[in-house]
Amino acid sequence: MPSGEDSLITRYFRPLATDPGAFDLTDDAAILKSSAEDLVVTTDAIVAGVHFLPADPSDTIARKALRVNLSDLAAKGAEPAGFVLTLALREADDAWLTAFARGLGEDATQFGCPLLGGDTVSTPGPVMISITAFGRVPPGRMVRRNGAKGGDRVVVSGTIGDAALGLHLLKGGTAAALGGDERETLIGRYRVPQPRVALARAVRGHASAAMDVSDGLAGDLAKLCAASEVSAAIDAQSIPLSGPARTLLSRCAVGIESIVSGGDDYEILCTVPENRFEAFAQAASLAGVPVTSIGTIIAGLAIPRFIDGQGAEIALPRLSYSHF
Amino acid sequence: MPSGEDSLITRYFRPLATDPGAFDLTDDAAILKSSAEDLVVTTDAIVAGVHFLPADPSDTIARKALRVNLSDLAAKGAEPAGFVLTLALREADDAWLTAFARGLGEDATQFGCPLLGGDTVSTPGPVMISITAFGRVPPGRMVRRNGAKGGDRVVVSGTIGDAALGLHLLKGGTAAALGGDERETLIGRYRVPQPRVALARAVRGHASAAMDVSDGLAGDLAKLCAASEVSAAIDAQSIPLSGPARTLLSRCAVGIESIVSGGDDYEILCTVPENRFEAFAQAASLAGVPVTSIGTIIAGLAIPRFIDGQGAEIALPRLSYSHF
Numbered sequence: 149m150p151s152g153e154d155s156l157i158t159r160y161f162r163p164l165a166t167d168p169g170a171f172d173l174t175d176d177a178a179i180l181k182s183s184a185e186d187l188v189v190t191t192d193a194i195v196a197g198v199h200f201l202p203a204d205p206s207d208t209i210a211r212k213a214l215r216v217n218l219s220d221l222a223a224k225g226a227e228p229a230g231f232v233l234t235l236a237l238r239e240a241d242d243a244w245l246t247a248f249a250r251g252l253g254e255d256a257t258q259f260g261c262p263l264l265g266g267d268t269v270s271t272p273g274p275v276m277i278s279i280t281a282f283g284r285v286p287p288g289r290m291v292r293r294n295g296a297k298g299g300d301r302v303v304v305s306g307t308i309g310d311a312a313l314g315l316h317l318l319k320g321g322t323a324a325a326l327g328g329d330e331r332e333t334l335i336g337r338y339r340v341p342q343p344r345v346a347l348a349r350a351v352r353g354h355a356s357a358a359m360d361v362s363d364g365l366a367g368d369l370a371k372l373c374a375a376s377e378v379s380a381a382i383d384a385q386s387i388p389l390s391g392p393a394r395t396l397l398s399r400c401a402v403g404i405e406s407i408v409s410g411g412d413d414y415e416i417l418c419t420v421p422e423n424r425f426e427a428f429a430q431a432a433s434l435a436g437v438p439v440t441s442i443g444t445i446i447a448g449l450a451i452p453r454f455i456d457g458q459g460a461e462i463a464l465p466r467l468s469y470s471h472f
Numbered sequence: 473m474p475s476g477e478d479s480l481i482t483r484y485f486r487p488l489a490t491d492p493g494a495f496d497l498t499d500d501a502a503i504l505k506s507s508a509e510d511l512v513v514t515t516d517a518i519v520a521g522v523h524f525l526p527a528d529p530s531d532t533i534a535r536k537a538l539r540v541n542l543s544d545l546a547a548k549g550a551e552p553a554g555f556v557l558t559l560a561l562r563e564a565d566d567a568w569l570t571a572f573a574r575g576l577g578e579d580a581t582q583f584g585c586p587l588l589g590g591d592t593v594s595t596p597g598p599v600m601i602s603i604t605a606f607g608r609v610p611p612g613r614m615v616r617r618n619g620a621k622g623g624d625r626v627v628v629s630g631t632i633g634d635a636a637l638g639l640h641l642l643k644g645g646t647a648a649a650l651g652g653d654e655r656e657t658l659i660g661r662y663r664v665p666q667p668r669v670a671l672a673r674a675v676r677g678h679a680s681a682a683m684d685v686s687d688g689l690a691g692d693l694a695k696l697c698a699a700s701e702v703s704a705a706i707d708a709q710s711i712p713l714s715g716p717a718r719t720l721l722s723r724c725a726v727g728i729e730s731i732v733s734g735g736d737d738y739e740i741l742c743t744v745p746e747n748r749f750e751a752f753a754q755a756a757s758l759a760g761v762p763v764t765s766i767g768t769i770i771a772g773l774a775i776p777r778f779i780d781g782q783g784a785e786i787a788l789p790r791l792s793y794s795h796f
Binding site: 171174175176177178179180186187188189190191192194195197198199220223224226232233265266267269271272274276278280282283287290292293294360375 | 478495498499500501502503504505510511512513514515516517518519521522523544545547548550556557558560588589590591593594595596597598600602604606607611614616617618683684695699
């Protein structure tokens with residue numbers, strides 16, 4: 149007494165439980181206080197060998213686990229309120245856990261999303277982290293996938309495709325055209341996404357539909373359009389790309405189809421009515437988040453089309469990543 | 473389009489998402505409507521080979537995954553409000569998933585705890601199910617671990633030790649004294665716990681401290697006492713046992729120490745002030761849940777003592793299960 153499991157929780161995770169509703173992780177449950185707001189709930193898990201590489205630094209694994217959930221909250225227009233963590237480990241390794249808890253705690257502080265509780269279990273399998281995160285929105289104001297209307301602009305935050313290129317590099321893919329810094333930029337985008345928490349208010353205020361880009365822009369846009377019963381025409385040349393991605397594209401080291409169907413972007417994809425776009429862009433600018441209009445919602449139920457500089461539709465062998 | 477993952481969710485899990493806040497599982501997040509009540513959040517994961525046997529029927533695996541969380545909510549005095557599911561699978565097997573979703577859906581209906589959302593991921597490892605469940609209590613009324621006072625009665629629901637004996641049988645342990653029905657009873661207690669949801673109101677109304685017994689009565693009571701800064705004296709002969717457990721104990725096929733330190737009971741352990749005990753017992757009786765007074769909270773910080781029929785303290789080589 150206390151058991152190894154309790155010691156582990158006390159040692160590594162209690163310092164992160166800064167919210168009074170977490171009871172210092174000494175109880176069986178946490179309390180989210182009631183308020184006049186709706187509580188937005190999202191859950192995302194990451195598995196070693198599937199969503200991250202087993203050798204990735206554990207602080208980046210922790211950050212990614214939390215950030216993919218923060219990205220969902222931001223896309224729904226919600227402000228972070230807290231999260232619970234399930235951590236499945238083969239063994240309790242001090243160095244790994246110390247860095248994991250440090251990364252998690254720093255992000256929890258940075259994004260205002262405290263640890264409320266969790267469960268730590270042993271597994272004979274790969275490390276798995278499942279996080280359920282909570283956010284708040286004014287009543288009825290969560291931004292759904294299903295509100296896009298013909299004529300709305302299709303908008304994305306940040307740049308698209310970097311994380312998929314980073315994974316390509318980590319798996320030994322060549323990118324001779326890139327300098328070391330550029331390679332690190334792409335790898336960093338895969339390992340540690342930048343959740344657009346700062347954009348939540350602008351999304352809530354102006355977007356007709358929104359989701360985060362996690363499985364690939366093409367597939368996720370198709371999901372948003374299906375939910376809204378609309379289609380879209382995307383100008384592929386407008387898709388915002390980072391410097392390294394532009395370099396690889398210009399050297400034909402990678403095709404645009406890999407960029408729009410690669411996963412792990414964790415940028416926000418949203419639709420904004422034309423008469424709200426200027427206000428949305430201003431709010432995004434004030435929030436410090438770059439946003440780019442990449443196309444238009446159109447009537448119909450066709451899968452969204454990506455059009456190249458010659459006006460031809462780009463063939464996409466696959467739209468996005470699927471687990472099964 | 474839709475991907476295998478989306479088809480899987482649509483086919484197996486959408487029918488379970490009966491709450492309007494689940495949006496038919498077509499969005500990235502769910503809504504828990506605000507209310508005047510506190511929201512109680514708990515999370516528990518189960519892993520194949522650790523918390524259940526890989527060959528267990530998948531409907532029982534689903535039920536156990538949900539019920540261990542419902543057990544936590546009940547022990548905190550909370551009424552179920554819904555849950556989110558993370559399901560990590562090696563492959564999507566139709567028969568396995570069909571039975572899994574059926575068991576989960578039946579329990580969600582029975583206990584009034586609808587599926588709100590989730591994440592389905594592939595894993596090269598064992599099946600893992602992580603559930604975060606939500607309950608509601610009037611503001612400030614969640615029952616903590618830390619309220620036990622000297623003189624309070626120590627109470628448990630149901631019977632103790634059956635699940636550990638069931639696991640013993642499943643692992644090939646002998647129990648020649650038992651008939652087939654009795655063996656099935658014990659195995660059923662391991663595979664499908666009976667969460668004491670019906671006792672939540674009585675716990676909230678009368679208990680000074682409470683938790684569920686998941687890792688073993690001795691260890692969990694020690695945790696409750698440590699949180700409350702008290703000790704306890706338990707009359708081992710008062711611990712409620714099932715018929716099969718009594719048979720095994722009387723034939724010396726198992727010792728009382730295995731019964732009080734075995735896990736997976738998912739009964740409620742609570743402390744009740746002496747002047748509230750009669751009202752608590754009446755409320756429990758009305759709820760149809762048997763409860764038994766097994767001892768008394770006493771001053772001090774010693775680990776709770778279990779006393780046998782001769783007044784001697786029972787030696788407990790280990791108090792409970794620990795993952796690490």
